[in-house]
Amino acid sequence: MSTKNSTSTALAVSEGWPTGAPHRNRAPSWARALRRQGSLLALLAGFAWLLRDRLAHLDIGAILSAFAQVTPSQWVLAALATILSFAALARYDALLHRTLRTGAAEREARRAGWVAIAISQVVGFGLVSGALIRWRMLPGQSLFDTSRLTAAVAASFLAGWAMVLSAALVFLPYEMPGHVGPGLRGLGAAGLLTGGALTVLALRGPALRIGRRSLHLPAPPVMGRIVLLAFLDTAAAASALWVLLPQGAAIGPLDLYPAFLIAFGIGMTSGTPAGLGPFEVTILLLLPHEDPAPLLGAILAWRTVYYGLPALAAMAVLLRSQTRKTAHTGRVTPASAATVPDFDALIAQAPQAEFGLLHQGEHRVLTCATGKSGWLLARTAHAQVALLDPFGPTPRSELLHRLRSTARADRRVSCLYKISPRIAVDARRQGWHVAPIARECVLDPTRFTLDTPTRAGLRRKLRKALKAGVTCRKAPDELPIAELSRLAQAWRAARGGERGFSMGRFCPRYLARQQIVLAHVEGQLVGFASFHANGREWVLDLMRPACDAPDGTMQALILCALETARAAGITRLSLAALPPEAREIDGPARLIWSHTERAAGVAGLRQFKMGFAPRLEPRYIAAPSRAALALAAADIARAIYAPPPLSAVASPPRQTTLAAPRVARASRSS
Missing domain, CATH: 3.40.630.30 (Gcn5-related N-acetyltransferase (GNAT))
Structure with a gap:
């Protein structure tokens, strides 16, 4: 199953889209697979034809000789870059577990993520193998949960890769053969504009209507983290290849990076294990001035250190992992010891009578484990907002820290709204950005x-x-x-x-x-x-x-x-x-x-x-950063002037605890 074709499925699974009614006269699976891969096979055939002269004169002995000439220091540097790449891609799982609210612990999520990616990108069938590996390593998750997560990881990585590639094509001073360069820059600019448009749409609301379907866009902070992780991941992977090039190679890292991104993407979407074949052909096409034998020798060394060694390490971790248990040991349960407050008493004793907004049913109380301190909490599409001043004896610095941690675990930015000067001073001392928002008439x-x-x-x-x-x-x-x-x-x-x-x-x-x-x-x-x-x-x-x-x-x-x-x-x-x-x-x-x-x-x-x-x-109004402040302010304005129907949000007052914020997990999978 190719990653590219899996991406549309990934979006449908991760966001709960209907995948469409089955057709009665569907073609056999092999025919559908052939159609899916037809354009890619034709493209690769064209590449091979363009490279026929270079490929015809390849010397296998020279390639193996170049591989043997890789120095120990090059192997060490490539291994370090590989570790950095996998450290970044393991965070995809943590981020997406948090986004999908699976409740899995972050450490276990990261480990399951890099193990699943290391194995699935070598054996192929990434959505299937990745889901099964995560299912085995995360006893608290169902196979449906891990399948949905694996699909979301694949889709999010491809989206992040597309944005990183677009930026690289526009801003990096690379050289491409023939007239390919200007066309790629135009393609990169179109990609950046598309990404910017999706970000603006996400600011307007999380759901994007496309006909009868709704695409639930992630919050802009989540989008930003996905792009950042994709950059760190691919930059480290490209660095691992660059340090393995022969000492006399003329290509610099900035020239290699765009070509690497293109080849990496084609390799991922090809469906071959680790992109074997399409990756090499694309690299040779985009770097025509490099001697093929040393370049392919470096790629062979890169495949050894970037695919082979992580796969062996992942297999060892997988074999040592315990047999899947039915108990949901990976989930974080609510703090049962937390004291549920008497909401009528809380409203009566609150520092501000506006705590009566709790009776509207839209908001909740976010408390510490004792239930005696906390905030009136509101949630928007992208922000977790503490309304008014906090209540209770817990130090405000601790409440601010826990509010921020809880918002981060809920993949939202944290914000304080309509706070008094006293709380604003405390927030500024904690490094929050503060701005006047209103004046109360007393x-x-x-x-x-x-x-x-x-x-x-x-x-x-x-x-x-x-x-x-x-x-x-x-x-x-x-x-x-x-x-x-x-x-x-x-x-x-x-x-x-x-x-x-x-x-x-x-x-x-x-x-x-x-x-x-x-x-x-x-x-x-x-x-x-x-x-x-x-x-x-x-x-x-x-x-x-x-x-x-x-x-x-x-x-x-x-x-x-x-x-x-x-x-x-x-x-x-x-x-x-x-x-x-x-x-x-x-x-x-x-x-x-x-x-x-x-x-x-x-x-x-x-x-x-x-x-x-x-x-x-x-x-x-206050938030930990200027960007978070702007995002939360826009979200609050939309929630004020275009609120959802009250019948859709009203419910009895609820309480959540600040003591044990949920932590999530993330990964990239091919």
Whole structure:
């Protein structure tokens, strides 16, 4: 089975694609295989014809003599480069185990990965032999799991190899025979553009619709790691060949690398064991100025050290491995000793009332093993986001470290969102990149008064509401769900949907956990506002005015909430956060924020909240690197303005532990 033809299957298996209904009149397997290999065989025949003069004069004795002249230092250097190559390719398994969430331990995954690759690339039938070897070495995995992983490894390596080859063709100063060079550079540029386009699509969302099918693209950080591993792997493999060339060889490593990548890819997709034959023919074609005999002698030595020795070592490891057990010893089980928190008590005692977002069902609590410290955790396509400040006595430096480790194990970037200046300082001390993201609008109900010049506009709005007959009161214990639902549905239809992620969405079960204030005109509901609440603060969540609500209705609702909170002894009421104004931002981001303000009605929301003359408290976003910060910010913006349907994500609050993050594994397989 060729790797190239296995790649389409690999994508289907790794992403759960339907592979298509079977055809009734399918050709025999040998005929299908012949068709698959026909173009490649024709290509190789053309190469052989072009090289007929050089191949006709090959001296087997000269090739063996060149092989015998390899010095001990060359063998040592080639062996070291081989070790580096296999160290890189073993990480494919760790990365893809993590991506596919198999739960396998990273050390065992790496060992199984390099053993499977070392053997399967020599014996051929990479998808079959690689899957069987991984299945034997990973007792906690089913044959289906290892088959899916092996297919994903093959596909991911080919994708990474294609990007590395494209970059090499564009940027390296190589020489190719005839007019091949310009064409290859154009092909490399097209490959880079394709890779860039796929990265942009992955930023927009993990699923790419192609007709009736969905291709689930890996997160850009995962894409980057795949390309990096492919570069390290192939660069070390090419170095192993280069150091084995005769001392007088004129070819430099930068000239050899593009030719090596092309030959390596053709060899992999040929289906022959270790690419034997197609690799040599391609190298001779792309390096016409090199003497064939010494070059083939070096390739023979390279095959010995790069394929033969690792295969022997892998066979020894495989024979020593234990017989496959049925117990899932390779899986990391959740920490059963972790104390599951009382979520109602946690929300009531949390440092911020916005922990009430847990009742929406989208988010979870990420705790330490004791269950007494942690974060409110949200997940996006590419990021694991700790919302708000952490809770509990565990040192924040430890929480940051564990959050980052857990995100890495879940193949996502880690991020902090809407954190206070105090947590932002701690994150910066830990080397995280921090940026202002919003300003929270805070009022003190016990000191609030309308009798100030800064609230003159608010007084005018309230007079209009009073004149229109608007009356506000705290909602009764039994909410008028039918009226609230009709009003919320009309509001959603008029505005094209609701925001999500860190903003609540209408749900009767969710509202039942909040403080609600209702506005009526002559007994008819014209608006309501809901608040997250604990014993210390209220935080504005939903504002839903009717389409025909009188001017000043929402201001009247907030005033009623202030009075109700004051009567309950609450000293802090937040009108939630506002994004920074576009004019306060420098650089290209200013254009983005300007567009967001116009599209999302931010200017009107800012005018509404600032009418209460609140105290402004900065809020920040943080991530371990600038790239992670940009990726997480884009992901959060998409999750806010284009959230998934609430019915698809809502569930009872969940808890995961920070104490034992899952670790995954990875590999490359032919």
